[in-house]
Amino acid sequence: MDDFSKPVWYDLDGICQVKVFGDPELAAAVWRELKFYQTDPEKKPLTPDLEFELSRLSSFKPSMNPAHLPPYDFEDRHKLAKWVVRFERLSQPPHRIKFFGNYFSKMIVAKQILEPAVRWLSQPLGFVFVHSACLCKEGRGVLVAGEGGSGKTRLLLRWISQGNPFLSDDFSILSFGAARRYVTPLRIGARLVSESGAGKNLSTARLLEIYSRTAVRRLLLNYAKLQAKLDVKELFPQIQILEKAELKAAVVISGEDKTFTKIKAEEMAEQLVKINRAEMYGFTRYLPELSVRTGDPVFHDFFAEQKNRLRAFLEKIPCYQTCSLRNFQEKDLDAIMEKIFGMFSP
Secondary structure (H helix, E strand, C coil): CCCCCCCEEEECCCCCEEEEEECHHHHHHHHHHHHHHEECCCCCCCCCCEEEEEEEHHHCCCCCCCCCCCCEEEEEEECCEEEEEEEEECCCCCEEEEEEECHHHHHCHHHHHHHHHHHHHHHHHCCEEECEEEEEECCEEEEEECCCCCCHHHHHHHHHCCCCCEEECCCEEEECCEEECECCCEEECHHHHHHHCHHHHCCHHHHHHHHHHHHHHHHCCCCCCCCEEECHHHHCCCCCECCEEEEEEEEEECCCCCCCEEECHHHHHHHHHHHHHHHCCCHHHHHHHHHHHHCCCCCCCHHHHHHHHHHHHHCCCCEEEECCCCCCCHHHHHHHHHHHHCCCCC
């Protein structure tokens, strides 16, 4: 898509419909993350759950309203990025959020603002986003959750390089006993490209981009997350992207024990909420502040509600814990995958 001066619509499989409009450069940054879900309102009737307006920080003017009345503004920054998030309409859809950001905010607008907002709006409808990959086989799914850098993508690339279907990498959506897809670009560095064997499907220019970004990131001591963003079909053109799978087990990457240790649903829910909280970025502050300003406790109760919903999901399946997969050998990853899918029969 080239023209970002017009509104862009996204439909996350009917879970949440989002209208994004405003500054073309910021809108393009959102599109690069959510383009899988872009849809044409002229071909499909849409009713937005969220209107997300994007503007430059230089155009922001503080509201003169009392703190307990909308709009509710939150100033924030991350490294070189500076922005203000304005919540204008909270009581009923379409909810409206305005984003005012500087040049560097295009690096955070999707992952730290829009996607957390989508997760916040979707949860009351029964859809819980979990920071995880989901391995699928014959309609069955196993959730593999963990913090960034724990090895989820490494395990998933090994899995799909063997011709297995793809459901999600960054987040999985849990609802009614099933894991549903959430397709966003894979963040990948030189090591993962080499290990997965996916480099053979990439152009020389794409490979140079990946290796140069990895080199710069190392020089900057990981100050900036400069991994290349690739669609999974760039790496594996023949891969099948599923819409959902029956959830049969959950694994959390935590601790140092290489063995698979069975844990209770309560403990798994606590660990998943802790991981999810970190992935909500500034929203971990915005939501309780909204509770204070509006006098409505529903915003403050987001993670408590999430824990209850997750526990209800997880009580019906076995839950396990293992250690970081970053330094596992390929044979160790294969053994993990065999163990995971050996836990149950079709």
